[in-house]
Amino acid sequence: MSTGTADGAPNAIDARTTAARLAVLGGVATLLLGVSITAVAGTLPRSVQFLSLGLSVLFLGVPHGAVDHLVLPRARDAPVTHRDLALVGGIYLVAGGLYAVVWWLAPAVAFAAFILLTLTHWGQGDVYALVALVGADHLETRVSRTLTLIVRGGIPMLVPLLAFPAEYAFVTRALVGLFDPAAATALEFAFEPEARLALGIGFATLLVASLALGYRATDDHGPWLIDAGETLGLVAYFAVVPPILAIGLYFPLWHSLRHILRTMLLDGRATDRLARGRLGPAFGRFARDAAPLTVGALLVFAGLALAVPTTPATTTDLLGLYLVGIAILTLPHVVVVTLLDLEAGIWTPRG
Ligand SMILES: CC1=C(/C=C/C(C)=C/C=C/C(C)=C/C=O)C(C)(C)CCC1
Numbered sequence: 001m002s003t004g005t006a007d008g009a010p011n012a013i014d015a016r017t018t019a020a021r022l023a024v025l026g027g028v029a030t031l032l033l034g035v036s037i038t039a040v041a042g043t044l045p046r047s048v049q050f051l052s053l054g055l056s057v058l059f060l061g062v063p064h065g066a067v068d069h070l071v072l073p074r075a076r077d078a079p080v081t082h083r084d085l086a087l088v089g090g091i092y093l094v095a096g097g098l099y100a101v102v103w104w105l106a107p108a109v110a111f112a113a114f115i116l117l118t119l120t121h122w123g124q125g126d127v128y129a130l131v132a133l134v135g136a137d138h139l140e141t142r143v144s145r146t147l148t149l150i151v152r153g154g155i156p157m158l159v160p161l162l163a164f165p166a167e168y169a170f171v172t173r174a175l176v177g178l179f180d181p182a183a184a185t186a187l188e189f190a191f192e193p194e195a196r197l198a199l200g201i202g203f204a205t206l207l208v209a210s211l212a213l214g215y216r217a218t219d220d221h222g223p224w225l226i227d228a229g230e231t232l233g234l235v236a237y238f239a240v241v242p243p244i245l246a247i248g249l250y251f252p253l254w255h256s257l258r259h260i261l262r263t264m265l266l267d268g269r270a271t272d273r274l275a276r277g278r279l280g281p282a283f284g285r286f287a288r289d290a291a292p293l294t295v296g297a298l299l300v301f302a303g304l305a306l307a308v309p310t311t312p313a314t315t316t317d318l319l320g321l322y323l324v325g326i327a328i329l330t331l332p333h334v335v336v337v338t339l340l341d342l343e344a345g346i347w348t349p350r351g
């Protein structure tokens, strides 16, 4: 197996095994933490739920995207040049800038787009983890991967709408209200029982179809079991854990951790440390790489706070600001991760 290439070297294989274990561990931690906090504390005050989301500003969440300028050259085993930095800077400026304008002009449209964007992005993150870390050979076609993307991304965006519509509406108003408090009424139809029932039935159908298709696609059911276990675990999690807390744990510990591990596997030194089980130094290197643009993201949040029409005064306003800031940073982040996916052949499977 030792071909001398980065991917086939024993070092890379050990590192990938460590990454896969950490990804599953982060996933289990998300579900157990969320469910046990909810079981012990019951309905948590929003201020307490905000805490978990607040931690993600510096802990795993925001930093996971702060190495976007390094990942594409590293994926090609090339040095990071000024051209690479200019390209990623340009993507952030243009995509983030244009999307910011949409928040000002049509905040309800921008919010709906944010939900779709997050669905796509969190779904694509899980498809990568399943294919590259878990070795999911039940996802050998583009159709099955697309279905998995919709299901995995759809769970965090749809299940809270079905289980906690009032909280969902509250968060919607927190974001849209920063720009135009009246505009959120355009989205009220989505919280009606009929709309939620239709969405629920449609989504449950896709979920069952996706797992059934995967089950029939292979004889080795180990990776499929991990996929099915994670999928059903996430449905249960988002059905019972209050949504701000649920997202506040999922974003850093599930989505961001998986992406950080992916970026480590593109980086020779971090890969080496992962392979030797030296997790502290591996994460230390990531933290150093991510520090400058995490500060950059904080500046974006501060600029946004000054620029929005409503002067942010309450914790609800802060929640809205943080999420609008994330929305604006996520669109360019998705462009970079999609380029990374294409580079890694995630969307050109053999099957
Ligand atoms: C907080 C929260 C919501 C939205 C969260 C979103 C959309 C987060 C997106 C984060 C991203 C894109 C991070 C980057 O990877 C919902 C679902 C409305 C339900 C109520 C709680």
Ligand SMILES: [Fe+2]
Binding pocket: 064, 065, 121, 125, 255, 256, 259, 333
């Ligand atoms: Fe991400």
